[in-house]
Amino acid sequence: MRRGYLVGAVCLAICTVMVMPLVVSVLASLKPTAEAAAAPPTYVPHGLSFESYERLWDYQAGLPTYLLNSLGTALLTIVVTLLLTVPAGYALARFPIPGKEVIFVVLLLALIVPYQALLTPMFLMFARIGLTNSLLGLAIVHAAIQLPFSLYILRNSFAAVPRELEEAANMDGASSWQSLVRVFLPSTVPAIVTVALFAFITSWNEFLGALVMMSRSDKFTLPLILAAARTETSLGGTDWGMLQAGITISIVPCIFVYLLLQRYYVSGLMSGAVK
């Protein structure tokens, strides 16, 4: 019994430590301008205001631009990843392809070479074909990062669909495309959700690729503009309140999506680590 209390206390202490930085940051984003700039800082805001969010809204090209850049890139990443890996996963799981093993290894190339090392040649190529400072260009980088994981998950998921279902569809004279749409996609929804979820989180959070590919500040994603704002001086120092507002806006979608799709998140992580 006493041990139960001890475990409870330890759990609560750990939760407090983990949550505190986030809580402090969200609270700081709600401080009025003068209080947000105070040194030393106050723990709990003495007054609540959205002034920091208002400043962020109008910061440089404006928050809507940066939000749209981040969101647009993330959605394009999901689309590109799924368009490539759904058919490829289907083919690898269900079609007799010569040299399949070799092809699979080639497709997992990005797993072996860290993308951080490839960014310079990618940048040069993208500069030639006009894909720098482009949401699609950045989405291609992010899709390349996500491709091995996504393909692995989808191939396994397509392979697990019972053969009888496919045969029944073939009896009815369905083409391979029809059986993909009617039989395979409905039975692999969890895998597709997992792939889309990870593509979103990767793209929304990714920093170095965006730093390399985006040089025009109106093409910055949220993490980039916030990193730029950290050294920006207003009233003689970093605008901490505005920075906290930006941090809050960046993390809310991630936490929301995680709490909503926790099951997919954890299962994806497990299969991802056990490549």
Next chain:
Amino acid sequence: MYRSRRRRLVGLAYLAPALIFVLVFTGYPLGQMVWMSLHNWSLISPPRWVGLGNYKRALADHQFWVSFVFTLKYTVLITPILIVGGYLLALLTAANAPLRRFTRTVVFIPVVIGLGVSSLLWYWLFSPTSGVINRVLLDLGVISQPVLWLGVDDDVSNAAIIASVVWKVIGFGMILFVGAIQAIPSEVIEASLVDGAGRRQRVTRVILPLTRRTILLVTLVSVIGSLLAFDQFYIMTAGQPENQTATSVFYVYLNSFPYLKLGYGAALSLVLAVTILIFTVVQLLLTRRSEA
């Protein structure tokens, strides 16, 4: 016969987009990187063949070694904390009681936010006069003057950044360890209870050995991630003081972009890629064996 050949072609057609994508956006840059690493190239002047000159230059480059050693130091310090800490958290939260599950969910939250954003958050927490950490330490009387955590002393900066990254990623290992612990058949645990094993023995004799593979796996993932560290240093110290906290990826970035030494940057990238490759191959061999 006709049908199976047709099916092969259809399969290839489904595969083609992904295959072309990987060849164009991963394979080609990889080849280009090797080619670049053998040239001197600064965008302003045309590339000039230098053979292995860039690699020789790296060996004699003081900053290359500073970055390499610093990255190793960061990796060697943070990995045990992540593994031991993550495992202890997993032992605490593996049982499916409500409070333990809740703790698991909470510890995992920072994993889903971006490393760049979490670094900005900690950049503020660690800031000398506006940061909450110095405020707390001053109020508790632990320190009498604000500590300059970031960008002044390389070891202090490293410690502060490690603290922030541990907060950010410790839940990753924990979740994988929880999965491994929960996968141990309950008969095995019960048998150890029948044999009169105490709590400690159950952990050291049963749970630890049976989750050995996951421990190794998480260690490799953590080591690879740490060797590729960039965001947290770029944002929290910008490499200061005097590039002493510029990691290997940071140094590649500096050479390729601000300095525009493209060939040299490519050679450094390749050295980095080969280092990582060794760890990745071990990781893949490990997971391969588990499937068999």
